[in-house]
Amino acid sequence: MRTTTFVFLALLTLTAHGAEKLTAPQLINLAQQHSSALQEAITSTFTAQELKEGTAWAGKGHDFFFAVTSTTPPDLFIDGVPGPKMQSLGDQWYATARIEDLGTLHSFYYQIAGAKLGGRLDLPAFGPDSYLEAGVPSGKLSEKMIHTSKIYDGMKSEYWVYVPAEYDPKTPAALMVFQDGGGYIHRDGNNPALNVIDNLIAQKKIPVMICVFINPGDVTDAPGTPTYRFVQSFADQWHRTLKDSMRSTEYDTVSDRYDRFLRDELLPQATAQYNIRKDAYSHAITGLSSGGICSFNAAWQMPDQFSRVISWIGSFTSIQWKEDPAIPDGGQDYPEKILREPARTLRVWLQDGSNDQENDRYGSWPLANIRMVNALKLKNYDFHFSFGQGTHNAGHGAAEFPAEMIWLWRDYDPAKTSQTYEMEASEKAKPLFRVTITSREAH
Numbered sequence: 001m002r003t004t005t006f007v008f009l010a011l012l013t014l015t016a017h018g019a020e021k022l023t024a025p026q027l028i029n030l031a032q033q034h035s036s037a038l039q040e041a042i043t044s045t046f047t048a049q050e051l052k053e054g055t056a057w058a059g060k061g062h063d064f065f066f067a068v069t070s071t072t073p074p075d076l077f078i079d080g081v082p083g084p085k086m087q088s089l090g091d092q093w094y095a096t097a098r099i100e101d102l103g104t105l106h107s108f109y110y111q112i113a114g115a116k117l118g119g120r121l122d123l124p125a126f127g128p129d130s131y132l133e134a135g136v137p138s139g140k141l142s143e144k145m146i147h148t149s150k151i152y153d154g155m156k157s158e159y160w161v162y163v164p165a166e167y168d169p170k171t172p173a174a175l176m177v178f179q180d181g182g183g184y185i186h187r188d189g190n191n192p193a194l195n196v197i198d199n200l201i202a203q204k205k206i207p208v209m210i211c212v213f214i215n216p217g218d219v220t221d222a223p224g225t226p227t228y229r230f231v232q233s234f235a236d237q238w239h240r241t242l243k244d245s246m247r248s249t250e251y252d253t254v255s256d257r258y259d260r261f262l263r264d265e266l267l268p269q270a271t272a273q274y275n276i277r278k279d280a281y282s283h284a285i286t287g288l289s290s291g292g293i294c295s296f297n298a299a300w301q302m303p304d305q306f307s308r309v310i311s312w313i314g315s316f317t318s319i320q321w322k323e324d325p326a327i328p329d330g331g332q333d334y335p336e337k338i339l340r341e342p343a344r345t346l347r348v349w350l351q352d353g354s355n356d357q358e359n360d361r362y363g364s365w366p367l368a369n370i371r372m373v374n375a376l377k378l379k380n381y382d383f384h385f386s387f388g389q390g391t392h393n394a395g396h397g398a399a400e401f402p403a404e405m406i407w408l409w410r411d412y413d414p415a416k417t418s419q420t421y422e423m424e425a426s427e428k429a430k431p432l433f434r435v436t437i438t439s440r441e442a443h
Contacts, residue, residue, distance in 0.1 A: 054118020181213025
């Protein structure tokens with residue numbers, strides 16, 4: 001009866017809204033019932049390009065749905081091994097699959113007439129902590145707010161503040177800051193951070209924390225200012241948009257400017273009405289790509305403000321190197337800075353994949369991250385490196401976010417205001433990270 005009701009609701013959704021996307025469970029239920037509405041559901045959920053290129057998928061927990069357009073029967077491969085047999089709807093094919101290993105990254109592709117088609121190396125399988133569990137109270141996300149900066153000459157930044165249900169104004173809360181914040185605030189998206197935060201607070205695996213989600217700024221409304229002129233020059237030189245160049249100026253620059261922006265401008269405005277702990281021991285910061293190096297840079301430049309860092313696919317490369325003559329270092333210099341400069345009190349989780357990007361302008365993201373973690377290891381920092389086969393994509397980091405948060409906040413004691421972080425014994429026993437050398441001819 002329950003399955004029939006589920007299918008009826010899915011059919012009702014298609015009838016009432018025409019072209020609404022369905023979730024993986026809805027698609028799977030239509031498939032299991034051999035519903036005549038399945039073909040329309042597939043075409044309304046995935047684009048024609050995704051179906052043609054073999055990149056269409058939907059998943060929830062263990063359960064996944066795959067679809068592809070082909071005039072020849074396709075074979076599905078998941079993590080390099082044959083998957084379930086594809087079912088035909090004319091030239092449209094589909095399969096449902098169960099992936100057992102949760103909280104990590106998977107891959108898939110098709111073989112059609114002996115040729116490989118499509119697929120993805122970034123297929124996240126979210127575990128139960130990424131879905132809001134029954135009975136767990138959800139907090140409140142603020143409306144989008146705007147901050148106008150003086151440090152960046154009129155730059156406007158969007159931000160949101162998340163207050164968990166367990167927050168008590170009488171008890172100072174921890175703080176966590178998210179770069180590219182708009183990508184973390186959707187519970188049903190591919191980065192369900194709010195669900196993770198609610199679940200782990202309820203399980204007492206992380207402290208009660210106020211979270212600030214910050215988007216990169218926009219300097220469009222401040223023409224003629226020094227910041228605008230610098231950003232416009234960078235955009236013109238490298239053929240990037242003004243907004244993208246502003247993001248790079250904030251995130252990729254190895255200086256304390258963005259960190260002062262956080263400390264002196266945005267965070268005081270964002271958290272003015274909340275009781276926030278002042279110690280770096282209780283402050284964490286995270287981001288991906290340029291937001292990853294930005295987060296590490298914030299903690300490196302101001303260890304009195306942040307001591308916990310999560311970086312996904314961090315851009316520890318030369319993106320802003322020598323763009324400003326007054327700033328000598330670029331992101332590619334961080335491994336040497338770690339080795340040569342005084343140690344900071346930091347706990348750092350870094351994630352990257354062997355198929356992350358590389359180019360002749362900025363370098364190799366995978367090699368840059370390997371250099372980073374080897375420097376951290378040589379200097380006895382408390383770090384963890386999650387290295388997979390993914391591309392420049394948030395999938396791996398998002399799938400592991402519950403494990404990252406538990407690791408980052410492990411042994412947190414609200415009675416303390418500081419801690420000397422120590423490398424885990426399991427990491428101490430391991431050698432430095434190495435790369436397998438393969439002849440290019442044998443690739």
